[in-house]
Amino acid sequence: MRSLALAFVALLALVAIAFTFLWGAAEDEPAPEQAAAPAVAERATEPASQPSASTSAEAPAKASDLAAGVERESVPARPAAPYVFHVRVVRAPNLAPFPGARVWSSAESVDPQGWASGHSAPWSADPEAFLAEAGRAWLCDGEGRVSIGNAYPRIALAGRDGEWFGANTFELESGATEGEIRLFLAKDETLVFRAVDGDGAPLAGIWAQCEFLAPDSRGIPNTVKVGPSDQDGLMRIRHIQVNRHVAGGSVGAAVRVVLLGGTLPAEHVALQPLPDTPLLLRVPDHAMLDIVCLGHDGRPWTLREGESDLITLWSYGGGGSSQHRLAPDGTVRIGPVLCGAKFTLTWPSTKATASATAPARRGETLRVELVAREHRTSLSARLLDNAGRPLQGTYLLTIGPPSRRTVAEIRTGDDGRFQQPLLDSSPSSPLVIDVGTTRVTPLADSLCARIEWTRPLLAGPNDLGDIVLAAPRELLALRVEWQDGSPVREPLLRLRGPGARAVFDDPILRSDPTGEGQCSVRGPSGFGPITVRATHREAVTHAEASFAEGVVHGVIPMTRGGSLATRCLVDPELPWEEFEFSLRREAPTGAPDDRLVVVPAPASRSGPAVLRWSGVREGRYTLAIAAVPGERPFRELTGLEIRAGEATADERLREIDLRGALSRVELRIRDDRGEAVGAPKLLVLRRVPESEQGWYGHLAQNGVAVLAVARPVDLRIAALGHRLQDLPGVARDLHVSLSRAPRLRVRLAAEIPSGLAVWVNFVPPEGALEGGARYRSRSGDGNWLLEFGWGGAGVAFREGAAAQGWQPGLDGTYGVILRVTRGTKMAAVENPTPLVVDTKGLATDSVVTISPDPEALARAFEQLSR
Numbered sequence: 001m002r003s004l005a006l007a008f009v010a011l012l013a014l015v016a017i018a019f020t021f022l023w024g025a026a027e028d029e030p031a032p033e034q035a036a037a038p039a040v041a042e043r044a045t046e047p048a049s050q051p052s053a054s055t056s057a058e059a060p061a062k063a064s065d066l067a068a069g070v071e072r073e074s075v076p077a078r079p080a081a082p083y084v085f086h087v088r089v090v091r092a093p094n095l096a097p098f099p100g101a102r103v104w105s106s107a108e109s110v111d112p113q114g115w116a117s118g119h120s121a122p123w124s125a126d127p128e129a130f131l132a133e134a135g136r137a138w139l140c141d142g143e144g145r146v147s148i149g150n151a152y153p154r155i156a157l158a159g160r161d162g163e164w165f166g167a168n169t170f171e172l173e174s175g176a177t178e179g180e181i182r183l184f185l186a187k188d189e190t191l192v193f194r195a196v197d198g199d200g201a202p203l204a205g206i207w208a209q210c211e212f213l214a215p216d217s218r219g220i221p222n223t224v225k226v227g228p229s230d231q232d233g234l235m236r237i238r239h240i241q242v243n244r245h246v247a248g249g250s251v252g253a254a255v256r257v258v259l260l261g262g263t264l265p266a267e268h269v270a271l272q273p274l275p276d277t278p279l280l281l282r283v284p285d286h287a288m289l290d291i292v293c294l295g296h297d298g299r300p301w302t303l304r305e306g307e308s309d310l311i312t313l314w315s316y317g318g319g320g321s322s323q324h325r326l327a328p329d330g331t332v333r334i335g336p337v338l339c340g341a342k343f344t345l346t347w348p349s350t351k352a353t354a355s356a357t358a359p360a361r362r363g364e365t366l367r368v369e370l371v372a373r374e375h376r377t378s379l380s381a382r383l384l385d386n387a388g389r390p391l392q393g394t395y396l397l398t399i400g401p402p403s404r405r406t407v408a409e410i411r412t413g414d415d416g417r418f419q420q421p422l423l424d425s426s427p428s429s430p431l432v433i434d435v436g437t438t439r440v441t442p443l444a445d446s447l448c449a450r451i452e453w454t455r456p457l458l459a460g461p462n463d464l465g466d467i468v469l470a471a472p473r474e475l476l477a478l479r480v481e482w483q484d485g486s487p488v489r490e491p492l493l494r495l496r497g498p499g500a501r502a503v504f505d506d507p508i509l510r511s512d513p514t515g516e517g518q519c520s521v522r523g524p525s526g527f528g529p530i531t532v533r534a535t536h537r538e539a540v541t542h543a544e545a546s547f548a549e550g551v552v553h554g555v556i557p558m559t560r561g562g563s564l565a566t567r568c569l570v571d572p573e574l575p576w577e578e579f580e581f582s583l584r585r586e587a588p589t590g591a592p593d594d595r596l597v598v599v600p601a602p603a604s605r606s607g608p609a610v611l612r613w614s615g616v617r618e619g620r621y622t623l624a625i626a627a628v629p630g631e632r633p634f635r636e637l638t639g640l641e642i643r644a645g646e647a648t649a650d651e652r653l654r655e656i657d658l659r660g661a662l663s664r665v666e667l668r669i670r671d672d673r674g675e676a677v678g679a680p681k682l683l684v685l686r687r688v689p690e691s692e693q694g695w696y697g698h699l700a701q702n703g704v705a706v707l708a709v710a711r712p713v714d715l716r717i718a719a720l721g722h723r724l725q726d727l728p729g730v731a732r733d734l735h736v737s738l739s740r741a742p743r744l745r746v747r748l749a750a751e752i753p754s755g756l757a758v759w760v761n762f763v764p765p766e767g768a769l770e771g772g773a774r775y776r777s778r779s780g781d782g783n784w785l786l787e788f789g790w791g792g793a794g795v796a797f798r799e800g801a802a803a804q805g806w807q808p809g810l811d812g813t814y815g816v817i818l819r820v821t822r823g824t825k826m827a828a829v830e831n832p833t834p835l836v837v838d839t840k841g842l843a844t845d846s847v848v849t850i851s852p853d854p855e856a857l858a859r860a861f862e863q864l865s866r
Helices: 002-022 032-036 063-067 127-134 240-246 854-865
Strands: 083-091 102-105 136-139 145-150 154-161 164-172 178-187 190-196 207-213 222-226 234-238 252-258 267-270 279-282 286-294 310-315 321-325 331-338 342-347 352-357 365-371 377-384 393-400 406-412 417-422 431-437 448-453 460-468 473-482 492-496 510-515 518-523 530-535 543-547 553-558 562-569 580-585 595-598 609-616 619-626 635-642 663-670 682-687 695-699 704-709 713-719 725-730 734-737 744-748 757-763 794-797 804-806 813-822 825-829 836-838 847-850
Touching: 083 154, 083 164, 102 127, 102 145, 127 154, 127 164, 136 145, 145 154, 154 178, 164 240, 190 207, 190 252, 207 234, 222 234, 252 279, 267 279, 286 310, 286 342, 310 331, 321 331, 342 365, 352 365, 377 393, 377 431, 393 417, 406 417, 448 460, 473 530, 492 510, 518 530, 530 553, 543 553, 562 619, 562 635, 580 609, 595 609, 663 682, 663 713, 682 704, 695 704, 725 734, 744 757, 794 804, 813 854, 825 854
Parallel strands: 083 178, 190 279, 286 365, 377 460, 473 553, 663 734, 744 847
Antiparallel strands: 083 145, 102 136, 102 154, 154 164, 164 178, 190 234, 207 222, 207 252, 252 267, 286 331, 310 321, 310 342, 342 352, 377 417, 393 406, 393 431, 431 448, 473 518, 492 530, 510 518, 530 543, 562 609, 580 595, 580 619, 619 635, 663 704, 682 695, 682 713, 713 725, 744 804, 757 794, 757 813, 813 825, 813 836
């Protein structure tokens, strides 16, 4: 069933990229009238749970109508919708209005699970195209105003007037049903690249990755993938002014060509002003792979109408893995790939595998055959509407026993048929199979069906027959309320049936808000028990309840917490975004909220840092401020009383002055050629004795890292391809020069039978530098695990193999793990010698000999030879 899961993961990965940008767009400098009218906020929020049909008094124009010039008036001043955003479209920075500007809004809910992968323009690449395709469109009046009704208190907007464009997300303040907001437009800019080969000739089909770098060298860069290049080698990133804004006013970008099989160096480009001519991206020698799938009999594999299948490519040299969809004739062309790169190819639905080395000469194509090892098990059916007409399009398929269910996208042809392979061992029967429209479909238009398959699945196709999709019926009328019985406004709901994972909604279930704290849960008949998880920013914790089939009305009680708000005056030259602001319960109870960390709301670099906690359990708390997460606080406020449903009124919270409390330290890091070492190759690690992780990672840009310190700190500089450098007791600005890490050769002291492979993996021990440091992400979700230095940490040996090259991510101490593989099967080999390799004392071209335990190796060989 792996392909079903992978397909769903791919869908979520696409959405994750899109909404990483979406939630990050907030105005740097709010205007005075915005500050005076706090009914709306521009900030990162958790998305709404479900999309819903529009409740606006007047239907908006379709994006296609506006593109064709259809005239529409703006909606009434107060649309008949639960929430209203009164938008004024203005020019940045002089606030001049844009009469008649066009505005696109998200379709009711800004929900990552609500966007189908069929919407081809993710927000991060082009917010205008993304909302024009999947959202709603409006025209402003003569003063640049439009009122937009929405079913949820958050909305994504994009606006255009001629060459002026802007995009942002907005959320109403808690308890507000409407608010005044401004959408700023700026001159639209486009960054153009031209991919060329070594002779300067344009190349088509090339992809690139662009990282917009913040000017202050702090934060995670906003990254956009662009491509493929056209016949002239050109590719474009639109709305550079928006990307520059999201990256904190970036003045430059790092651009690298993306080739399977290797990680390529980045080109740096200035963004202010943009280059007048396309930026040349020189592509190293590359080739193509032509994959041909064959059946047991050696005949070409073909796909029928509505059938889909995937090939997975694993790269040894970089880029991880990628999935590629088979063409109807059972072939797929993969590339471009780096010349000489090594790959493993798998055809999961038939357990077929193959190894391939890309041609050494550019422009060549390697043919690789994958021969089916097992008969493939698949499901097929025909989807019909209530009138018996075939349904063509993209749908969600959920399949499996209650304890283990997977989700995939299926595509039906003109006749409504689909065929979906199962990639793991066939699940046991009876199977519960759900089919439904994607979440981007309005609730009123959604269709679904549920069937049970009681017969065993056979090798080959299993035809489910005709499946009639109908409108979902109401399964549960639900009310979410506080402990005093008042309604919870707009809770975030997760709906799942038996066996569904708690972090995702069951794809076949929908919820539709119907009133104050009430909603209607809809789905197919015979769904079984439904579990509902409700969360809300004012609640101290989530609430969860299960409702048996046939229950018509349900109530979920939630506990409201208190709130605390303050602002801190900070030194603008310090990286105060990295500070850790936390509340700690003074009498710990073991509850999850005994210690709560928040990230300051976006604000001007010259303004205060605004802090706000909500949904805090009653009790006495200490507010602590530390330079980095886990470090000893340099400022504390004790004895803060928090009561349920109240805002804490303590005079000490009026304003906290942090100016002058810490010192600024700047590191400038260069390689042995004197060039700046920048992200993602460089990390400045800070020892934090008080922290469980032991290290905190400062991200550096363009070879510069800025730290805030209260006392001398111990640092470690870690850069890919360079030796580690320890800097004890740093309290002032430093210039640091790094030397190259060694290139090593690995030898395996063992004979390997034909058809088997022995993998030697070099893995940092738990708690070591590469796996144990943590840093705070730019968007504030914090404590991301650094997987720095893992790339290229494995080599494979086969029959007759000589010593293999190994370039550690950086020098340090690596553990040794041995595995024997045959195709997709694997067996571990215990107790190799040595168990640990310390690369710090080794010179380039040193030989590292790994000697497996003879008895353990023999057992692994025997296990895989059966």
